[in-house]
Amino acid sequence: MPTPGRDSAVHIAYRTVDKKELPGAISIINPPQYLDKNFGNYPLEGSAAFVGGNNFWNIGAPLVLIDGVPRSVNDITANEIEQISFLKGANAVVLYGSRAANGVMLITTKRGRAGAAIINVRANSGINVPKSYPDFLGSAEYMRFYNQALKNDGLPALYADSTIARHAAGSNPYRYPDVNYFSSDYLRKVYNTHSANAEFSSGTGRARFYALAGFQNQNSLLNFGEGKKEHNTRLNLRGNIDLKLNDYISTYVNVSTVFYTNRNALGNYWQRADSLQPHRFAPLIPVSSVSAGSKNAQTLVSGSRNIIDGQYLLSGTQQFLTNPISDVYAAGYNIFTSRQFQYTSGIDVDLKNVLKGLSFHGQMSIDYSNTYNESVNNSYAIYVPTWTSTAAGDTIAQLAMFNKDSKPGTQNLSNTWSDQLIDFNVHLDYVNTFGQKHNLSAMLMADGLRRRQTGDYQYRTNANAGLQLAYNYDHKYYAEFTGAVVNSTRLPAATRVAFSPTVSLGWLLNEERFLKGSGVVDRLKLTAAAGIVNTDLDFSANGYYLYNAVYSPTAFYSWADGTYTNRTTTISRGENLALTYAKRKEINVSVEGSLFKSKLDFLASLFYIKKDGMPVQNYSLYPGYFFTGFPETSFVPYANFAANRYQGFDFQVNFHENVGAVKLTIGAAGTYVATKALKRDELFPDSYRNRAGKPVDAIFGLQSRGLFAGQDEIDDHEIQRFGTVKPGDIRYADQNGDKVIDEKDEVMIGRWGSPFTGGIHVTAQWKNLTLFVLGTASFGGTGIRSGDYHWVTGAVKYSAVVRNSWTEATKHAAGYPRLSTLGSGNNFRFSDFWTYSTDRINISKVQLTWAFPQKILQQSFVRGLSLYVSGSDLLTIAKNRELMELNIGTLPQTRFFNFGVKGEF
Structure with a gap:
């Protein structure tokens, strides 16, 4: 294992090197160096401001390794981490084989130190403040706009003016409801997050240990019924032990467990609150409003098992037998449970008695994970009132009951899932120096993994062997060759094994005469690398047999109105026993x-980077009769055809200066990635439709030309084949001049990702007071306004976007298409009418920390004590901030304000 506490030690593939010997295209962050001024539990918080290339050049999801084992970044907290290495270049990742072709995030946990015991304790308490909620119309306004939609469709109004007025007046919200599911009637203003952890470290020259216990608890925004009991808790425990058995053999054991529990009310409150119109019904009706003279209604009241707060019945309609409010009160609850156990052990053997500089290293890991849901499912009755007006006011004359109250008390287990992983690696290392200047190192390694998850028909495996040869002359000129033999069961036997070679060269310029002794340049190193990594990551998760032809039985009706069935055999793909790896060049x-x-x-x-040979079915290379739509049949095999290109740069820079009594550090990092689809299976007659030549994440849609103001403009315009077109609908551009607008007129209208991401961080320390500020930014991306919130049609819940909708009176100023109750295939489709820029600058973190002066603590057992306050996700500076801060159908985005204390003993 690496020597703990070496600030210059960098963990890379299967080894640790001094920072000055680090190959290129590798970045690191060391959480112990900044957690005291920038505390957070999530390991990658703000990493875009510290590390260039933290997105691994947008090639794809990286391989995450914790202590060399494939695991999730969510399995660990920042407190447990010694270092995070971002291995970006092909030469840096190739030893990990096929699975590492998108990059590797290598997370190394803390280890014990020899010496007196060290205990660190930290506690935090914070509040999460929602940034925004969806803005939906109230009942009266909804009715007016719905009537307008009917008018646009040439249909009579549904809601009378008197009905609209009663809902607007709010004199009886139970009879004429105006329900706001995001109001303080149902939601807290904030919810709380509390966390604490304790670290222990000690040891001798023979044995060292590190241990951590952490706990986190968070409640819910819901403030009624089962919502008050909603919470999630996380308990994580870690123990790392290092033993030196003798002068030649050392061993270590790492054990980690995570216990996570989430309790929530049944029913998806946030999703249903975003879909249920405000005027449909009042979720609760007062028992006091039920007429005393209605025996049937009073009988139903006395028989209810869900009298809320002793005052209210659960309400609804025959159409809406459940609703988000009633669900939270009476449907029951679900407890999601996750349990993880991770075990790693290894041995390091110094073989210097066999050959100077020779050593052996082996490691084996066993991980178990399981999750399940435990729920109590209740059913409940809802009551539909019949209101009548009397001299004394509105009264419920009758009640109709639907469903029934049932609380069986049965605990139901569902969605059980398990994951088992066994991983091992061994490597033989040789490091030696000849003639004081010739430094040679070599590594021969092998790695194997076997994993199985619930639903898998076979094990997920990975196996590779690698060789690394490195030489440097006087730590000035560097040369390295690294290669790996990979094996994948996703490929046919003939192509299952491949070799991935990489080379790199380095030059330490500051050791040359023309820079040595320079008052400006302290250190300057250039590194260049090239290589090819064979990968099967571009095969789908279940694509183990893409090289085989697949035949299956099917059926379709052919005569006698479906009385008789023709049985057929279909093929969904042809055979290609030459299918091989995609290649990262x-x-x-x-x-x-x-x-x-x-x-x-x-x-x-x-x-x-060129990603070449990604598997696709090349339909454009085969005649049309090789594939049919009914029954769905294809003789076209998968082939290594598609290709992408990724090119760009990343950087990180830090400036340190003392300004009077203030120690100032300013750092910045950024990544720019330009992507291009080089090859796609397409045969478009119009070049503008080609995906090849466009960014990999290009968005295609129609170009809009405003809204049709009247029927005369529609008559003079090209035919739009997306349904009936009326005044107020979106006008589109005819790209190919065929006088018809359809899918053939789609062009690139944006790209999903942001080509540039980055950030800046500033630390100002004055005596015992430290101010830390973190900002992040992204530029060049595009968003699409879509979903029912933005694409309002039919009888969906109307959002505030309709206030600017087209009418005859607003036809020259409207910024939103006409409303319709009949649907609109013309308007609600991808086009630049709905795009927006996702460019943004975020003030992601501000923390102020005060450390108690040592002269106060020196007479106590406390070695150090600090207090801090912080705010996260404080401000977004963006033209489209409101769009980007809005969540639909899920928990809202929040700002987090935290108070913490840390003690060292």
């Missing part, structure tokens, strides 16, 4: 150094 160049007596340090990389 890469060149990258990095520069790293420091200037002005270490006041300025920097790291930057340029990269060019």
